[in-house]
Amino acid sequence: MLAKAEDDTDQEIELDFNxxxxxxxxxxxxxxxxxxxxxxxxxxxxxNLQKSNLIDPVTYIxxxxxxxxxxxxxxLADMQEKAEQQQMMIGxxxxxxxxxxxxxxxxxxxxxx
Numbered sequence: 001m002l003a004k005a006e007d008d009t010d011q012e013i014e015l016d017f018n019x020x021x022x023x024x025x026x027x028x029x030x031x032x033x034x035x036x037x038x039x040x041x042x043x044x045x046x047x048n049l050q051k052s053n054l055i056d057p058v059t060y061i062x063x064x065x066x067x068x069x070x071x072x073x074x075x076l077a078d079m080q081e082k083a084e085q086q087q088m089m090i091g092x093x094x095x096x097x098x099x100x101x102x103x104x105x106x107x108x109x110x111x112x113x
Contacts, residue, residue: 043064046060046063061076
């Protein structure tokens with residue numbers, strides 16, 4: 001087992017764990033590095049899905065862990081704004097109903113009776 005010596009170096013020591021059987025022990029285990037590696041694997045998977053065109057750019061950005069892309073909300077808002085601007089340029093408001101032609105269409109002049 002490794003222990004810290006007084007001069008802050010690691011020192012290998014032998015420990016008889018039978019000496020600990022009468023004690024209540026509490027452990028704190030740091031697993032941060034494994035979470036980091038799982039985030040890397042997640043981002044690599046997302047990269048591959050996006051490169052294969054299996055997910056769209058918005059889904060890609062939404063799925064990236066916040067720790068990997070701290071300004072994710074702003075990026076998504078900018079993407080939404082650009083999409084709305086493009087929609088306005090090609091044909092009006094994004095959710096607007098199409099305008100119907102007025103007048104005699106298909107034999108109907110708009111008058112009832």
